Each structure stands twice: as structure tokens, then as C-alpha cells.
Amino acid sequence: MSQPTDSETIWVTQEAYDRLVVDLDHLKNVVLDDITAKIASAREEGDLKENGGYHAAREEQGKTKARIDQLEAMLRKAEVGEKPADDGLVEAGMIVTIRFAGDDDTEQFLLGSRELLSLDSSVEIDVYSPTSPMGAALQGKKVGDTVSYDAPNGSTISVEVVAAKPF
Incomplete structure (x- = not known):
């Protein structure tokens, strides 16, 4: 699975944005203000070296600031668009079901970015970037099409599009 690069656009619906x-x-x-209050309260208790509440609040503050940075980066890269049409055409924002050549089992994944899943934590599915080798090969294909692509290990892999539905 590919992680988005700094310059990669993240396609989102208006609702997701x-x-x-x-x-x-x-x-x-709200959250940072609450954490700041916790830190101030813990400072009033005195010696910070052995103050567990202070250290826990500082750790929570660091995690929250990291999430803020992540959200700000996502919003900078976000391109707001409509949900893809339910027309069986593979494009970003679709749940794609494929079958590898010579295999009867199917595999399902979201063609898009992991950030879309962070908006709905109840969904557990693999995510492939539209710029990954398989994602790029599948873009624009429709149900029933078979495509081949070169995997990162150098082998050529063939897959058939079994289904493509909007996320």
C-alpha cells in the first residue's frame, strides 16, 4: 500500500472535508484548551520531575498537536469533489473488488487515501493509492476488464475488476 506523498492530492467529498x-x-x-488547563494545574502541584499528571498531559498535548498537523496537511492537499458515480468505473473514492489471475478468491480495497478511512473508523479495509502501480493500472477500467501491472518486486501481475462501488 502506498502512503500519500506531500504533493499527492487527497480527493474528498464536501461532507468529508x-x-x-x-x-x-x-x-x-476545545481539546488543546483542556490540555493546557491540565498542564497549568499540574504545574501548580510543584516538582514537575515526578509529576505523573504533568507528564501525561504533555504527552497528550504532543499527540494532539501531531493530529492537528496531520489534519492541516490533509486539508492543504484536499481536493473537494463529488462522490464518484456508481457506474462500475474504477476511480479514486471507489471500493474495488479484484481477482488475481489464476485465483478464485477476490480482494477488496479502497482506491484513495487512508485519510478517507480516518473519517469513518468503523470501516476496516486496505487502501491503495491511485498512484500505486496497481491503482494506476486500474484507473478508468470497468467491471470485467483485466489489466496487468509491474509490481515493485519486478513481477508482472494480472488482475480482473470484479466490482467497483463508491466508498
């Missing part, structure tokens, strides 16, 4: 903005606002204006 709005949820990211609300999450970011909540973290910046």
Missing part, C-alpha cells in the same frame, strides 16, 4: 474542518476546530479550540 467539512468533517475534517470540524475535527480540526475541535482539537484546536
Whole structure:
């Protein structure tokens, strides 16, 4: 699976974009304020070296700031668009079901970015970037099409598109 690069666009629906903005606002204006209050309260207790509450709050602050940075980066890279049509055509934002040549089993994944899944933590599915070798080969194909692509290990892999539905 490919991780998005700094320059890679993250395609999101308006609904998903709005949820990211609300999450970011909540973290910046509610969660960080609460953590700052916890740190101030713990400082008043005295010796910080052995103050577990202080260290826990500082750790929570670091994790929250990291999530804020991640959300801000996602929003900078976000391209708002419509949910893809349910027309069986493979494109970003689709749950794609494939079958590898010579295998009866199918595999399902989201063609898009992992950030889309962070918006709905109830969904557990692999994610492939549209710029990954398989993602790029499948873009624009439709149900029933078979494509081949070169895997990172140098082997050529053939897959058939079994289904493509909007996420």
C-alpha cells in the first residue's frame, strides 16, 4: 500500500472535508484548551520531575498537536469533489473488488487515501493509492476488464475488476 506523498492530492467529498474542518476546530479550540488547563494545574502541584499528571498531559498535548498537523496537511492537499458515480468505473473514492489471475478468491480495497478511512473508523479495509502501480493500472477500467501491472518486486501481475462501488 502506498502512503500519500506531500504533493499527492487527497480527493474528498464536501461532507468529508467539512468533517475534517470540524475535527480540526475541535482539537484546536476545545481539546488543546483542556490540555493546557491540565498542564497549568499540574504545574501548580510543584516538582514537575515526578509529576505523573504533568507528564501525561504533555504527552497528550504532543499527540494532539501531531493530529492537528496531520489534519492541516490533509486539508492543504484536499481536493473537494463529488462522490464518484456508481457506474462500475474504477476511480479514486471507489471500493474495488479484484481477482488475481489464476485465483478464485477476490480482494477488496479502497482506491484513495487512508485519510478517507480516518473519517469513518468503523470501516476496516486496505487502501491503495491511485498512484500505486496497481491503482494506476486500474484507473478508468470497468467491471470485467483485466489489466496487468509491474509490481515493485519486478513481477508482472494480472488482475480482473470484479466490482467497483463508491466508498
